[in-house]
Amino acid sequence: MKKESMKLVEEPRIGVFVCDCGSNIAGHLDCADVAEYAKTLPHVVYVKENLYTCSESGIVEIKNAITQENLNRVLVASCSPRTHHPLFSSSCAEAGLNPYLFEMVNIRDQCSWVHMGKREDATQKAKHLVKMGVAKAAGLEPREEIESSLIRKIMVVGGGIAGLSAAQALSDMDLDVILVEKTDHFGGLLQSLGTLETGETAEDFLGRVVADVQRRSNVTAYTGAQVKSTGGYIGNYEVTIDTPEGEVTDKVGAMVVATGAVPLIPEGIFGYGNKGVVSLMELEQHLKNDTLEKAGFSGQRMVFIQCAGTRNAKREYCSRICCMTAVKNAMTVKKKYPLADVRVLYRDMQMYGAQKEQMLWDARGMGIRFDVYDPENPPNVEAGKVSYFRTVTGDDVSLETDLTVLSTPLTARQGTGELANMLRVPTDQNGFFLEAHAKLRPLDFAADGIFVAGAGRYPATATESRTQGIGVASRVAAILFKDKLVKSAIVAGIDPASCVGCLSCLPMCPYEAITYNKDARVCQINEILCKGCGNCAATCPSHSALLAGFKPEQLLAQIGAA
Incomplete structure (x- = not known):
């Protein structure tokens, strides 16, 4: 920020810009009337109504007005400050005006959206908001942004596919990485899987990634280790790690949480623990190790029961990936045992994305049966038999089955709460880490300099976790590649x-x-x-x-x- 933009201004000269936002705002209130009203307010020397103030032409008009009209305050009446305040304030700075002499009024969310059909009321409210904004703008003071040094090193907590992918991507950017894994091996849940949704074996894919990370000289990897304490702030964190060799203390500029999730053990659900009833993860391991016969499957019939232990009063959330995993495994079984009767009992199938939707259609084409059950009248499993009410046809069905597979959700890992408290980051009602914003900042925590990726944030596939790990690396790089940390004043x-x-x-x-x-x-x-x-x-x-x-x-x- 230029030092001359820090000078105190005696007499406010305020420019007001009223945005139509196409018909989004102008369709529900009289923007021209609001602009005319703004001309009567104290200290207002320039008023302009724009079709789209956030457009390139709108930004140019703000910059030109600052220089030509000698404005020392700017107010924009448009949409949400959360999405557009940075754009407008930085534009003011480019024109030589201290960005903290900018004020914004939200006449979209607070007027046009909430008072649709009441044009006059919305217009009058917009006038009041502009008047209030002008009154505040007159008292704004220039400020200088806060600067701090940066340490170009990152600690990644969790050595599953999300953490490994983040470490890979950060290492590719020539940043130093500390990778901390609680268990004795890298890989997380992928170690237990047979094949991925892409068709590749999890063992081959994971082996490649782990070998690549371990050979990198700028990645310091610890297994059997835990983060003991953290302190400091973005760009300058102090971390202490308990390792098998002893305590390690270091300084990092950012932290990535990629601790993953664990599958629910369905104790007391649908006869789990009895012969012929296994969880979806246990089926994965049987398929990987080619031990289906030991589990009791003779090639006759296998029944999958979806939403076992989830979407209920105790766990209201949908685990997202269970349907895809069940269909993938059902197709694997059907390919190996073409004459087997493979059925999936479901409430509703969550096969999001074109590739997964096609997988569902391919499974139907292979002869895999899909039946809907009512959660108020769930299937009954006992003594090698599954009985359920088929909602579509309205009849009761009873099937002899070799193996019943319970599709259970991923749940938050034990210790997630303790780590969250240590890092001062939030978790949701289900124990998963809570991002800053699901749409705008899906990989950030509200606390600056700390990021989240993988199933620790919410159940995710291996592909999604890897993508999030790479995405986190780009978020970290956006901070650590700067010469210094600059934050809002x-x-x-x-x-x-x-x-x-x-x-x-x-x-x-x-x-x-x-x-x-x-x-x-x-x-x-x-x-x-x-x-x-x-x-x-x-x-x-x-x-x-x-x-x-x-x-x-x-x-x-x-x-x-x-």
Whole structure:
């Protein structure tokens, strides 16, 4: 950021840009009326209505207005700040205006979308929001972005296919990698599989990847090891690892969590534990080791029961990959035993993607039977017999079967919660790691510098896990290939002159960015860790904690304009 853009501005000169967003906004409120109203507001010297403010022409108009109209504040009334604020603020910076002198008003989500069919009401609300935005913009202050050094080394936790793929990709970028695997061997669940959905044997595929990772000089791999502690912040983490050779301490710039998941052992479900009843993972191992006969299969009939132990009150989620795995294994059995009666009892088949959908049709073409069952009236398994109510035809079916296979879900690994607490990252209600945003940041945690890949995030196939591992590497590279870490200046600060050291703010910070200085008897904020949530500012009884860009006078100006 140019230093001249940091100069304080005495008299606000605000430019307001109202976006039609095609008909997305203009179709439900009068954008021209909103623009005309903006011209009457204090400190507003320029107003422009755009068809698409985020388009190239819209951005050029903002830049030109900053220079030609000598604007020192810019307000855009358009859509969500979450997706478009970075674009507009960076455009202001390119025109020489401090990006923290930019304000945004959301008249799409908060007006046109929620008041469809009420054009006048939506228009009046948009005027109020623009008025409030202008009032706040007049009190904005220039700020300088926060800079920090970076360590170009990454710790990858988990040596399954996601972790191995991340290590490979990061190593290819000439970055140093520490790979930590809890067990004595790399590979995770892939070690137990026979064939992949691609048709290749898991053993050949995994062997190739593991050998490639182990020969790389910039990958330090530990097996039988666990992460003992972590500290620090993005670009500068301190990690301690327990290894068979002793404790290892190192510094890394980012961390990748790829701890995977484990298949549910279906104890007490559909007769599991009795002769002739196995889990889907156990079938995988029998197929891999060619021991189906030992499991009791004589080539007569095999029945798969889907959703065993999931999509119920205890585990509400769908494991996604069980249907594909069951169909893959059913096809393998049918190829080896062409005369066998192979059936899949399902609630609904989740064969997402064109390749998996084609697999389902190929399975039907091979003669594999698919019958729907009602979860309120599930199949009954006992003494080598499966009985169920066939929903489509409305009749009861009872089948003698050699082997009953229970398709169980992948579940979160034991210890996931402890690791999440150590890294200060969240998990969902099912124990899986929770990404920052399913659509916008699917491989990031909310905590900067920590990423997630593979089945530890949610059940995934080997191909998906490998893709996520490679994707994580690109996310890490986007940070560590910079000369220095630059982060937003919208962070909180504590005034040591007025802080009384009451510690009210400490438990309110979800990012553990606040510490207590015993010598000075005041609380202090690590600006790198702070995410600008404002919890401390809202809690502080002495008003010592203030959030940049949201100071009381700025918020009160908005309220006064409402």
